[in-house]
Amino acid sequence: xxxxxxxxPLEWYLLLSTVLFTIGVxxxxxxxxxxxxxMSIELMLNAVNLLLVAFSSFLSDSKGQVFVFFxxxxxxxxxxxxxxxxxxxxxxxxxxxxxxxxxxxx
Amino acid sequence: xxxxxLFYLLSFLAIMFGSMVVLSKxxxxxxxxxxxxxxxxxxxxxxxxxxxxxxxxxxxxxxxIMVLFLFVIMLxxxxxxxxxxxxxxxxxxxxxxxxxxxxxxxxxLKGASTIQSTNAFNPNIGLIENLxxxxxxxxxxxFEVSSILLLAAMVGAVMLGKKSIK
Numbered sequence: 001x002x003x004x005x006x007x008x009p010l011e012w013y014l015l016l017s018t019v020l021f022t023i024g025v026x027x028x029x030x031x032x033x034x035x036x037x038x039m040s041i042e043l044m045l046n047a048v049n050l051l052l053v054a055f056s057s058f059l060s061d062s063k064g065q066v067f068v069f070f071x072x073x074x075x076x077x078x079x080x081x082x083x084x085x086x087x088x089x090x091x092x093x094x095x096x097x098x099x100x101x102x103x104x105x106x
Numbered sequence: 107x108x109x110x111x112l113f114y115l116l117s118f119l120a121i122m123f124g125s126m127v128v129l130s131k132x133x134x135x136x137x138x139x140x141x142x143x144x145x146x147x148x149x150x151x152x153x154x155x156x157x158x159x160x161x162x163x164x165x166x167x168x169x170x171i172m173v174l175f176l177f178v179i180m181l182x183x184x185x186x187x188x189x190x191x192x193x194x195x196x197x198x199x200x201x202x203x204x205x206x207x208x209x210x211x212x213x214x215l216k217g218a219s220t221i222q223s224t225n226a227f228n229p230n231i232g233l234i235e236n237l238x239x240x241x242x243x244x245x246x247x248x249f250e251v252s253s254i255l256l257l258a259a260m261v262g263a264v265m266l267g268k269k270s271i272k
Contacts, residue, residue: 004109004150004154009219022205023127035178078259085266
C-alpha cells in the first residue's frame with residue numbers, strides 16, 4: 001500500500017486541517033461551557049498536528065513529527081493545569097459557565 | 107486506490123465527529139465524539155506512514171487526556187444539559203466569524219499546489235529509529251526543557267487542586 005501523500009495531493013490535507021481548525025474556533029466562540037471550550041482547543045491542536053505530519057511526510061523530513069511530540073507534551077501540560085483551574089472555578093462559583101468569570105472584563 | 111478511499115472516509119468522519127463535539131448538548135457526548143475524532147486522526151497518521159506517532163497519539167490523547175476530561179466531567183456532575191443558552195445574535199456572530207475565518211484560510215491556500223518536495227520520498231521517516239535519532243540529535247535541548255514544563259505543570263495542577271493554599 002502506498003503512503004497517502006503519494007496519491008493524495010497536499011492541498012487536501014491543508015483543506016482538512018483548515019476545516020478542523022475552524023470547527024475548533026467555532027466551538028470556542030459558540031459554547032459557554034468551559035470544558036467544551038477546552039475540547040475545542042484540543043481539536044485545534046490536533047488540526048495543526050495533522051498538518052505537521054502531512055508536511056513531514058510530503059517533504060520526507062522527520063523534524064515535523066518530532067514537533068508533534070512537543071505539541072503533545074504542551075497539550076498534556078495545558079490540560080492538567082486548565083482542568084485544575086476549572087475545578088477551582090467550579091468550587092468557587094458552582095458552575096462551569098465562563099460568563100460568570102467577568103471580574104477582569106472591562 | 108484503497109488509500110484514496112480511506113482518506114476520504116477518514117476525512118469525512120473526522121469533520122463529522124468534530125462538528126458533533128461542538129454541537130452536541132451533553133458534555134459527555136462531546137468527549138466521546140472527541141475520542142472518535144482522535145481515532146480518525148490516528149488513522150490519518152497511519153496512512154501518512156507515521157505509525158509510531160499514531161500509537162503515541164492514541165495512548166496520550168484517547169488514553170490519558172480524554173480520561174482526564176471524563177473524570178472532571180463526572181466529578182463536577184456536568185453530565186446533563188445544564189448549559190445556559192447564548193442569545194441568537196451571539197450564536198449568529200460566532201458562526202459568521204468562524205465562517206469568515208474559514209474563507210480567509212482557504213483563500214490563503216491558493217498557491218499550495220505549486221509546493222514541490224525537494225527530497226526524495228522516504229517511507230521510513232515515521233519509524234521510531236529515525237524519530238529518536240532526530241529527537242536526540244537535533245532537539246535535545248527542547249526535549250529537556252519540555253520535561254521541565256511537564257514538571258511545572260504537575261506542580262501547578264497539584265497547587266491548584268489543593269483545598270486551601272496557605
